[in-house]
Amino acid sequence: MEILTMNKGCDASFIEAVKQESGQDPAQCYQCGNCTAGCPYTFAYDIPVNQIMRLLQAGQKERILKSKSLWLCATCESCTTRCPQGIDVALIMDVLRHMARREGHASVKNVKTFYDGFLESVKRHGRVFEVGVAANYNLKTGRFWTGADLAPKALSMGKLEFRPHEIKGREEITRIFRRHLQREEAGK
Amino acid sequence: MRIGVFVCHCGSNIAGTVDVVSVAEASKMFPDVVYATDEVYTCSEPGQKAIQDAVREHRLDGVVVASCSPRMHENTFRRAIEKAGLNRYMLEMANIREHVSWIGKDKEKNTFKSTELVHMAVEKLRRNQPLVPKTFEIDKTVLVVGGGVAGIQAALDCADGGLDVILVERESSIGGKMAKLDKTFPTVDCSTCILGPKMVDVAQHPNITLMTSSEVDEVNGYVGNFEVTIRRKATYVNNDLCTGCGLCSAKCPSKKALDKFNEGVGQTTAINIPFPQAIPKKAAIDPEYCIKFTKGKCGVCAKVCPTGAVNYEQQDELKTVKVGAVIAATGYSLFDHTRLEQYGGGRYPDVVTSLQYERMLSASGPTGGHIKRPSNGEEPKNIVFIQCVGSRDKSIDRPYCSGFCCMYTAKQAILTKDHLPDSQSYVFYMDIRAPGKLYDEFTRRAMEEYGARYVRGRVSMVYPKDGKLMVRGADTLAGTQMEVDADLVVLAVGAEAETGAPQLAEKLRISYDKYGFFLEGHPKLRPVETNTAGVFLAGSCQGPKDIPSSVGQGSAAAAKVLALFAKDMLESDPAVAEVNQRRCVGCLKCVRTCPFGAIKEIEARDGSTKAEVIDTVCQGCGICSVTCPHGAIQLKHFTDNQILAEVDALCLSWMDENYA
Numbered sequence: 001m002e003i004l005t006m007n008k009g010c011d012a013s014f015i016e017a018v019k020q021e022s023g024q025d026p027a028q029c030y031q032c033g034n035c036t037a038g039c040p041y042t043f044a045y046d047i048p049v050n051q052i053m054r055l056l057q058a059g060q061k062e063r064i065l066k067s068k069s070l071w072l073c074a075t076c077e078s079c080t081t082r083c084p085q086g087i088d089v090a091l092i093m094d095v096l097r098h099m100a101r102r103e104g105h106a107s108v109k110n111v112k113t114f115y116d117g118f119l120e121s122v123k124r125h126g127r128v129f130e131v132g133v134a135a136n137y138n139l140k141t142g143r144f145w146t147g148a149d150l151a152p153k154a155l156s157m158g159k160l161e162f163r164p165h166e167i168k169g170r171e172e173i174t175r176i177f178r179r180h181l182q183r184e185e186a187g188k
Numbered sequence: 189m190r191i192g193v194f195v196c197h198c199g200s201n202i203a204g205t206v207d208v209v210s211v212a213e214a215s216k217m218f219p220d221v222v223y224a225t226d227e228v229y230t231c232s233e234p235g236q237k238a239i240q241d242a243v244r245e246h247r248l249d250g251v252v253v254a255s256c257s258p259r260m261h262e263n264t265f266r267r268a269i270e271k272a273g274l275n276r277y278m279l280e281m282a283n284i285r286e287h288v289s290w291i292g293k294d295k296e297k298n299t300f301k302s303t304e305l306v307h308m309a310v311e312k313l314r315r316n317q318p319l320v321p322k323t324f325e326i327d328k329t330v331l332v333v334g335g336g337v338a339g340i341q342a343a344l345d346c347a348d349g350g351l352d353v354i355l356v357e358r359e360s361s362i363g364g365k366m367a368k369l370d371k372t373f374p375t376v377d378c379s380t381c382i383l384g385p386k387m388v389d390v391a392q393h394p395n396i397t398l399m400t401s402s403e404v405d406e407v408n409g410y411v412g413n414f415e416v417t418i419r420r421k422a423t424y425v426n427n428d429l430c431t432g433c434g435l436c437s438a439k440c441p442s443k444k445a446l447d448k449f450n451e452g453v454g455q456t457t458a459i460n461i462p463f464p465q466a467i468p469k470k471a472a473i474d475p476e477y478c479i480k481f482t483k484g485k486c487g488v489c490a491k492v493c494p495t496g497a498v499n500y501e502q503q504d505e506l507k508t509v510k511v512g513a514v515i516a517a518t519g520y521s522l523f524d525h526t527r528l529e530q531y532g533g534g535r536y537p538d539v540v541t542s543l544q545y546e547r548m549l550s551a552s553g554p555t556g557g558h559i560k561r562p563s564n565g566e567e568p569k570n571i572v573f574i575q576c577v578g579s580r581d582k583s584i585d586r587p588y589c590s591g592f593c594c595m596y597t598a599k600q601a602i603l604t605k606d607h608l609p610d611s612q613s614y615v616f617y618m619d620i621r622a623p624g625k626l627y628d629e630f631t632r633r634a635m636e637e638y639g640a641r642y643v644r645g646r647v648s649m650v651y652p653k654d655g656k657l658m659v660r661g662a663d664t665l666a667g668t669q670m671e672v673d674a675d676l677v678v679l680a681v682g683a684e685a686e687t688g689a690p691q692l693a694e695k696l697r698i699s700y701d702k703y704g705f706f707l708e709g710h711p712k713l714r715p716v717e718t719n720t721a722g723v724f725l726a727g728s729c730q731g732p733k734d735i736p737s738s739v740g741q742g743s744a745a746a747a748k749v750l751a752l753f754a755k756d757m758l759e760s761d762p763a764v765a766e767v768n769q770r771r772c773v774g775c776l777k778c779v780r781t782c783p784f785g786a787i788k789e790i791e792a793r794d795g796s797t798k799a800e801v802i803d804t805v806c807q808g809c810g811i812c813s814v815t816c817p818h819g820a821i822q823l824k825h826f827t828d829n830q831i832l833a834e835v836d837a838l839c840l841s842w843m844d845e846n847y848a
Contacts, residue, residue, distance in 0.1 A: 031664060
């Protein structure tokens, strides 16, 4: 097991950055474990959420940003709801995931591929085109049959369209994406 | 007038951020100042001696000490100058520590502000008058409010010390929370067996008057001479006639009354004696469930009572008593476990509070000491204890640790194994807080000898599954989630202030914190005193406490009362209001505004109406002097002229700076 070095290994600027971006204070966490107790995805996590909080307090940037848990978090906000200290834990997970992406980490590639495909679809059509997103995801990940079992039922209920349905304010949506990208560039 | 100024370094506390030497130097410029110096520790013996020597040598008739808050050392310096032959009120303090050096880092600005504060003190002192306290007689009776273990201890100690004690208890029996406990930690001795003798002592002590089913209605007066109105609530039973035979309760047809003593576990009769060892052992009717009160007919208890003690017409009675001191020992209340819905309290019958569980464990409890699942009466096998329910939880405004739950949970885990050897206890905890004699050893015993499985983590939810309760939590030491299927879940509810505590505090004119716990005079050095003279605290009304601490505090409060009453006369603070009769026009606005009823209307010799202050009642708050339209009523030691002189000192120096 890797040994934590609390002084040299502690990245204070990382803690500060998470604080700034999330508006939350990780020092408030007293490790009661309520976040992990309620988390429905702990079974799949490599690091349970209370330990993510602990590693954050210890400024362990690499270990956190390489963690799979960040990508598996469904942002259900059970942790936020349960936290007796009123920390928005889900928001911290969100911020960490953004950071991981910026640093070029994506420990669960498929999740990132899905997010990217989803956003790409919204950018192009102004809303999500389900069949397109699914096909794109399945092709890119090589998981050709993912979700296929749901297709017949969804089809019969008229929930799947084979052609993208474009919304009225498509250009405006595209502009939102552009503005975000510009800000990202400026931020760098 | 000849004034001496003493500027204190307080080690580096003041001198670190204030140039005390130049403050002393600057002080020499102020009017009437004939001597000024700095001292390393003015409060030390050499420091006090320096003041006394200077008083004699420089023939001073007033002293300014620039140091800490007067709350710390005003009395020290008053005594010091008194010994040097001055009147104790010829002292002024300039607070240059709490108000300057501890709060500012800029040495130059701090030095300037300190000099201004000294200037103000000098200007006030120039207008000080020597004051002499008056003495007054005291009533050596003490009122103890609350008959839990803290109140019982305080009452017994006061009574043994020869004082007359009036013990007021809200419920129909004394005993408080301790009477509801089965066993006590860390000795696992029977709670009633050790409390019972003390309760009997209260009943039999010739110096103690016990008033149960009673509450404090109104408090007037001041230390040594309080006048307290006590409301005896109607119990519909004449306690002088009731023998506690229990025939009424046996025949009562209303058998589904809420059993308050047993925390709602099981039911009781509308007329009942709460528990076998009750003191006094008298029946009381709960009108909410009594058929005579709800439907207008019945009257069985009155018919069967051999002494004719039942009286449905009984009314609340008010009684006024005179006491010299009050000990508040009103105890605590428990967190409402239904507020944390994720634990299922109030929704699932097999989720109980720790005090309900305690009643189940008690041989005189509703289950006769058998642990049963409330849902089906079966013996539970897996019992889950959840700690910190309503403690250390900022999101529900209970950020404090209740202190005793870790210990009582360990005790309950041990007792569970004693009652049901085949059972398995699980304890979800955040941290074990066991800082007491034999306390940590006790929690270790629960784990090592009694095999309670401690899980470090919180519980996120409790939900029913196949007739059991699934408890899902975290095991933070293993770094994962953890599930237990439980037959019974016990919530270790935390302590909160007793309902009505803030209202009582207001009647007693004592302070309370944001959670309703009463505030002690000083968190370390005046733990049982309040900031109101003659009112003392004992037990959990001041903050959550276990039995040893409550008993200790009860005895401490009694010692304080005994010390107070060791004198036959008390001295009153002479810094009180005084009416200039020639200026008073008799509008009596002051009489109406005084919160202590210290001002009375009198008829002057020419027949006109005037106001007059009762010296011993006046608390020196000063409200009257700001109300008086003619400046006729003045607070001695804080007259309008003195305060204006201070303001002038401050503003004039500021004006010199800016407009000179």
